[in-house]
Amino acid sequence: MSKPILYSAWTSSCSSRVRIALALKKIDYEYHTVDIKTEEEMREFAMTNPAKKIPILKINGLVLTESLAIIEYLDEVYPDPPLLPKDAGERAHARAIAFHIASNIQPLQNKAIIHKLNEKVPGYGAEVMDQRRHLPWLRSPGRASEDVLWEYCVGDQITIADLNLPSIxxxxxxxxxxxxxxxxxICKINKTLSEIPEFQASEPARQPDAPKKI
Amino acid sequence: MSKPILYSAWTSSCSSRVRIALALKKIDYEYHTVDIKTEEEMREFAMTNPAKKIPILKINGLVLTESLAIIEYLDEVYPDPPLLPKDAGERAHARAIAFHIASNIQPLQNKAIIHKLNEKVPGYGAEVMDQRRHLPWLRSPGRASEDVLWEYCVGDQITIADLNLPSIxxxxxxxxxxxxxxxxxICKINKTLSEIPEFQASEPARQPDAPKKI
Incomplete structure (x- = not known):
């Protein structure tokens, strides 16, 4: 089998989730930058992925799309370390946090949408998409109170939920x-995650296509 | 164990996914309408679900949120009939379609957002959210061409992908x-699904809180 290829971009939140999963599972891969600037590039990319979205992971002869589906696949085929808790209720909870971020928070942080809104009414994008209204739910993700001392989003093991937190x-x-x-x-868990080498390696600024610091 | 309770609303796309899953798995449940009209109701509901979102499923002593996380839980704990294909690649594909709908299409069909946009610039909500741009991806979900003769979204078995299609x-x-x-x-699969009793029973107009036809 050839080496997996990740089509990614340094700024892509959805790609960063997959980068963290690949790093944690120690899967070596090629990083392909997707920087769609011309009609031709767009057409070529669209042939691989009609949704014209990254990330895409080519692995084991498959072309996988949608970050959370890719992560579930990786967790099934490369189970070590697991990214879902053992208990079915806790698994549901970890997935709920991941899905909440992916379908409620991240889409409203999407630059293309915010940009379109701002074009029409300057400053209106940020106003409509109000980042604040969704954050309180994350403050206590299913916890009785702030003083429950879990190390990560769900329990004391890194789960799919944690993979979604740094980018938002x-x-x-x-x-x-x-x-x-x-x-x-959120601050505490995010700080904990930011000190883990696999999370650090997946940070936007450390990707090959990130602007070089002078 | 007491009967599961689904907090739902007849118009809620995300609730309809869970209603279909419960029907297919023949899980009997109580239907609780959520119609948040007063401050007090909102506070009460927010105590159960800080995201203030439906659906919520109370089951086996758990309070589950996020439709796709709920469906994954149901599929793990009540495996018959399965809602994910047996092959890992096909499972990834079914999840990708479900996640694509849940995180890219449905959030942009959200009434609250469209309403806010229209308030500012009449007619602008629909324009920005342009429903059309995401539909072509569904046209051929991972298929080489239109003539691949799968009965459902992925293969010849109902999967989590199909549960997401009717509402969008x-x-x-x-x-x-x-x-x-x-x-x-899309038309063909949607028609096939619309003839299945469990999908019919989950249609918005058939819910207890739907307006009565005269």
Missing amino acids: VYNATDKYNVDITPYPL | VYNATDKYNVDITPYPL
Whole structure:
């Protein structure tokens, strides 16, 4: 089998989830930058992925799309370390956090949409998409109170939920200047994750296509 | 164990996915309407679900949120009939379609967002959210061409992908007047699904809280 190929972009939140999963599972892969600038490039890319979206993972003869589906696949085929808890209820909970971020928070952080809105009414994109209204749910993801001492989003093991957290915190703070200090659990978990080498290696600025620092 | 309770609303696309899963797996449940009209109701509901979102399924002592996480739980704990294909690649593909609908199509069909946009610039919501741009991907979900003769979205078995299809077709056609005839595969699969009793029982108009026809 040839080496897996990840079609990614350094700024892509959805790609970052997959990068973290590949790193944690120690799967070596080629990183292909997708930077669609011309009609021709777009057509070529669209042939691989009619949704014209990254990430795409080519692996074991398959072309996989949608970050969370890719992560579930990796977890089934490369089970070590597991990215889902053993208990069915906790698994549901970890997936709920991942899906909530992927379908409720991230789409509203999407630059293309915000840009379209701002084009029409300057400043309106950020106003409509109000990053703040979804964050309180993450503050206590299914926890009775702030003082439950789980190390990660669900329990004391890294799960699919944690793979989704860094990029939305990055988007909220770096792109939209949201103050996340009122959410101490998010801050705490995000700090814990930011100290893990596999999460560090997956950070936007460390990708091959990120702008070089001078 | 007491009977499961589904917090739902007849118009909710995300709830309809769970209703279909419960029907296919023949799980008897109580239907609780969520119609948040007052501050007090909202506070009460928010205590159960800080995301203030439906569906919620109370089952086996758990409070589950996020439709796709709920469906994965049901499929693990009540495996008959399975809602995921046996092959890992096909499972990834079925999940990709489900996630694509849940995170790319449905959020942009959300009434609250469209309403906010229209408030500012009449008619602009529908324009920005342009239902059409995402539909072509569904036309051929991972298929080489239109003539691949699968009965459902992935293969010849109902999967999690199919549970997501009827509500977005309903939203696109009924709410936004999108002509879906250019997408014959979507039309064909949607028609097949619409003739299955469990899908029929889950249709918006058949829910206890739907307006009565006179």
